[in-house]
Amino acid sequence: MTSITLPPNETQNQTAGGGVDAGDREISYVEAIREATSQEMARDDRVLIYGLDVDDPKAIQGTTKGLVEEFGPERVFGTPLSEDSMTGVAIGMALGGLRPIHVHIRMDFLMLSMNQLVNVAAKTHSMFGGRLKCPMVVRSMIGKSWGQGAQHSQGLYSYFMHVPGLKVVCPTTPYDAKGALLAAIRDDDPVMFVEHRILHFQNGPVPEQDYVVEPGKSRITAHGDDVTLVGISYQQLECLRAHQYLKDVGVSAEVIDPIWLAPLDTDTICESVARTGHLIVADNGWTNCGAAAEIVAQVTEKLQGKCEFKVQRLGFAPTSCPTTPSLEDEFYPTAQSIAASANDLVKGGPQGWFPEERPELAAVEFKGPF
């Protein structure tokens, strides 16, 4: 799979954490995850990684490639198909002094882990009055295109944002993938680390050395004055593309990547919205009770009465993801639909403008067999 050409990322390290110069070393998102895991396992022998198919020939899209050879089958192993139990096991490992990374090839399968995550992992520190800690990372991937369908395409991170005690991060660049994974492993709380299959194909600058991208700072990924576009997970790429399309109609869009959804930095977003007066949050999930709803609500609570602004959430169509391409195309927000919505929001009503797709801004589609 080839990499995606993106608008130049003006501010790779501008606001959010890390701040380490990547130089001209470019690697893929997949390699960034693999490198972070390998480096941290070498540094800290309490870290181990396991999950279904972690040690199989395809090695979770390559993100766990070579780890068994490097660290041995006690610290890197595949599991039975037993997500519920294996999540409880991660909690027990954390209580026993390890720092487990539990991997799921699809976010949808986390639904089998819900009880352990919500009722146990999230509660461990608070319910026991701070006497226990549960440092674990749960990696999962959102699928898209090639008929992944209703049960293999869901972006369910807002479920976890709802629960105090869980942290949630959705890095979109290889740089943030590495830095956020290192931060997540070192964090003493359970962290839901959410990847996206299409983001895996992305290449970008990544320092070889150790650095962390911690919660607390959203990243401004493109500057603008007329509208603030917050793009979550894969929708961050679509927002960056929308930023390019919007230039054609004289709309200057600021694009923000929240990176961490819990805890969430809304100060950076509020500062931007106070300037632009318009906020669109493009979510990689449904809008009802979703991450976009939460961001809009927090921004509104902070800014209301201080300045005028308009808001809009964009997300999956409120139905199950269909498999046929003719309907799947309609299911997701796209760079073009985000740009058209932003143009209407800024100009105060339907403008009848919908940009023609430009080849250099076309989304990379995932191609089968799977």
Add this chain to the structure above:
Amino acid sequence: MLLNERLYKSLYRIRRAEEEIGKIYPTDKIKSPVHLSIGQEAISVGVCEALRPDDVVFGTYRGHAMYMAKGGNLNAMVAEMYGKETGCTSGKGGSMHLVDPDAGVMGTSAVVGTTIANAAGTAYALKLKKSDQVVVSFFGDGASEEGVFAETLNFAALKQLPIIFVCENNGYAIHTSQCKRQGRPEIAARAEAYGIPSTVIEGNDCLKLYDATTSAVESIRSGGGPVFFEAQTYRWREHVGPNEDFHLGFRDPAERQPWVENDEVARIGALLPDADRVAIEAEIEAEVAAAIEFAEQSSFPPASELMTYVYATEYATPSAAAPVKKAA
């Protein structure tokens, strides 16, 4: 029709339909994951031929064989893979979510293990209705590691449900062999421990499965409880997609060799007089070709179909702002 003819017809239909799907796949006309049953057809066929049309089955993403064996509409299956509006879910579900309630195919899931419990629930409903219909739950060896497997077997034994559990043990979950995943590989023995009479059916044997299912069905229809089969079989192709996967190094072609040499489709075919076999093959070839033609000629669902079937009972509700769409 004689039993062997029926079995061969069903086996041959599944084999040929899937082979053709595999050939079409590289053209990208089927933009959807396909999990082929090639090599495993005998399990679905042996079981389903012993059922009545009003018995019901639940299965998995590897569901083409079960769907066809239970009498699911072939045109609608191929059209579904093409993403056409004439597909069995109107293009909503694809290959992993085949359904045909008219034929008793009550659904397939891409989340491993989920339908085991759904099948038990339907068995409960049928028992409550004092129906003599039987439910069959098809699933893989991997599914037996999920909690829902253990929980459902216990419930089915407790309530003496009218259900046959069929574990299609092909020895692998994706690229991981059973011995790397299970402390005790005898799945039937685990089922037995829950109090369910359990049998291992060796050798991908269609006739043995037919006989075993026939007696299980008889016993269930006359008030007996659940029955469990561990049916040993082998997946010839890759986990998902039309190709082989031996290059990945996790299994050896030599392991497949005996299964191919004892191909159940050929073995049952050889039990028929030549002329009968040739006539069945010609009939099925025409059926499969017609189904592909039907799929090719059908239309994609229009964009207006996106929001259909979200709820079975609809109320008019104001919806949130939707993204601006390209004008049609």
